[in-house]
Amino acid sequence: MIVSLLVMSCQIEDDNAPKPDEAFIKFYGELTSYEASDIEVIYDATGEVAEGLIVFGTKVTEAGDKDYFVLQTDLEGNLVDSTSYGFINQTDRDFTGDGLPDDFRGDETAGQIELIPGGGYITIGTSSISENALDISDFRILTLAFLDADLNLVSDTLLTLVSQVDNTELDLEGNDVILLSDGSILLVGAKEFDRGGGISDFDNYFFKFSFTDGVIFEQTQGVAGEDENDVIVRAFEKSSGNIVMLGYSNTPSQLGENGGVNGTNAYFLEIDPNGTPVNFAAYGLDDPADGRIYNEQVNDAIKTSFGYSLVGTSNTSNDEQFGFIMNLSNNGVFLSANSHDSSTYNTENNTLQTLGNGVVQASDNSLILLGQYLNFSTNNLARGGEGMYVKFDQAAKPVAGGENFFGLSDGNDEVVDAVVLPDGKIVAVANVDFGGGVKLISIVKLNDDGSLN
């Protein structure tokens, strides 16, 4: 009898018990250190049925350098496939202009991943390359990769763009890539200049090309001057064919303070299909009460139902950091903005500093700021850097009960980005720090209030 009971162990399943796809936390990594920068939903050929998730980031290789890392999972967070690749000078390119192929290896910084309709992906990032014999270090170049649907690097080749072929001091950063409706591809980022007195500053960089017509335009735009940096972070195509690019700039703001000397503001730039700027605007957060200056560094932006939402971190003149969210209309008109010093978790600190990394618009149209709480204590528990999840309404006001933190109590964890699934659930991607150099990518499926249950 006992044996039969053992074999036919009885159990009654609760019909209301959550199934595996209702919430999960998944860690990914095989060796030591992995970091994500972007997550997207993979849809089927019709573009209507969600089939999985794709995460773009980096991993530390056994050789000790960073490579790009692409991770594909199903909608329940189960690993489907992964790949990694990094810059090596396979084609004997001579970036340094010395007439000899360069023996470079790169440390990659991931930007964004774009899905190609019908299958495949484009990734963009920045490779920091060094070559000791040539006394070159931290030479940053834009690197672009095409992956097929099985995550194979097409032609085993990483495409590269440099700021200036004969100057390894000047960097070119790749931040975003989008496929345009005419079939061409737009790359955006920031290009560094030497304006005659050495390395000066970055300007906005946008580069459009197609496989049939070659380069359509390669443009820069921004404020010239020492450390007057202008950086495009994300780009979106409007139905008119114009392109909206969002980032940060030292252009004085039209609303709020201008960031003071070398101050930085959120930046809206619209260009026509030929790359000609048609509209721009800069906005900064303001705090006239205590005279603090906020310098906004935009880290992510999304197209929303009302226009655009930008998020990033405001670095204040009091050496504080606060994640912020800013909402603009389709034409770049300022709608609302707010910085986030958490009143929920700052039970023992006067101000809890935060970092803003990503943003997603929930199914109820609220906006979720993703990032990091710096060290804090709550309910007598000391926490290290924790992943941050904060919900704002469209007026950029925090939604009550829409705040949560994630991560190890003592790790330097951060939430990087998120997507909304067709069922309204949020899937956030986080970098979770286990200490001792072990850092894993984590995908967390949440309710839209940030809860896991």
Added chain:
Amino acid sequence: MKKHLIAISLSLCVYYGLAQSSTQCSRALAQAELAFEQGRLSDIINTYSSSTSGFTRCLQNGVFSIDEEIRAYKLLTKAYLFQDDEAKAEEMFIELLKVDKEHQLSPEDPAELYLLKDKFKTEPILRIAARGGANKSLPTIIQDFNTFQTGSKRYNEKGNDTGLGIGFWAEVLAERHLGKGIEVGTGVQYRITSYEIEGEMIEGNLNYVAKNTSNMLRFPLMIRYSLNYDKKDENGNRIRMLPYVFIGGSFDWMLKAKYVDTRRTGGTAYTLPDGSEDLKQFNQVANTNVSIMAGLGARFRVGRSEVDFFSLELRYDNALFNYINPDNRWANEDVNFGIGHVEDDLTLNTISFSVGYTRSLYIPRKRKEYR
């Protein structure tokens, strides 16, 4: 010194007096039995009726040994029975049953005594059983959940870190015989169960061990069938070993559930901090459950009357519902992120071994139809 001598002398006198009484009582009992054989029933009854007789004083002052006391009351029962004084015979028989709970008649006993015994309840009104032992948890996964891609969690494998999932339990049951070796029992049980999980997040680099311990108050109800319950061997003695099987169910009430020695290695080693180990606090376990159980064992008659038992038992407990509260599976971030662990949906089943002692309780009385 003088005082010591007096004390020693008094002790010797008392000891001699008692020895003399015991011998005299044995002799008085033997004389009474001889009188019965000779048919002098009135002499026996008169002797017992006289409070000053040696026989009566031996019986009332407890000088008889247990065996002698049984013989004495049985003798008086028979004497009154043959004198047609049924009331006194029943009175004596009750006294006999007080001394020898389930007095077994011998073939030599008269038919009248058998008839008299049939009028009485000689079986226990209740048995109180106390058992205790060790259990081994056998968690049965309903649906698995993981935070990592290898997906393999090992339960109770006694690997480098995991243990065997050994716990302990004890119960007190009230049992009653229904007839033909079938008994029912119910009572209360306190059970400590643990299971240990080893998870390998990154092979060789990032591992954890989570030990889940729960304390339950359980209310079992079981029905048992014993072989040899009323059987006697060829010598007319009751068979001492009673093998049995049982089935039953239990209502389980969770008192406490917590993680013990739960830690992660790899990265910066991490041990689950105080305040994060309580699954009840985070409402992560079911507060109640229902189990079914089955088992087998053997009871061995012990004691002079052989009405109490020593028992050995093997039991399987199978919970019917999820041990984990799925609504709050992810409620404890120190476990989810810090350790990297999430509980599977599972039924917490156990196999257990116990030893026990059963005490039979009696109220000797006439059956209802003879009152």
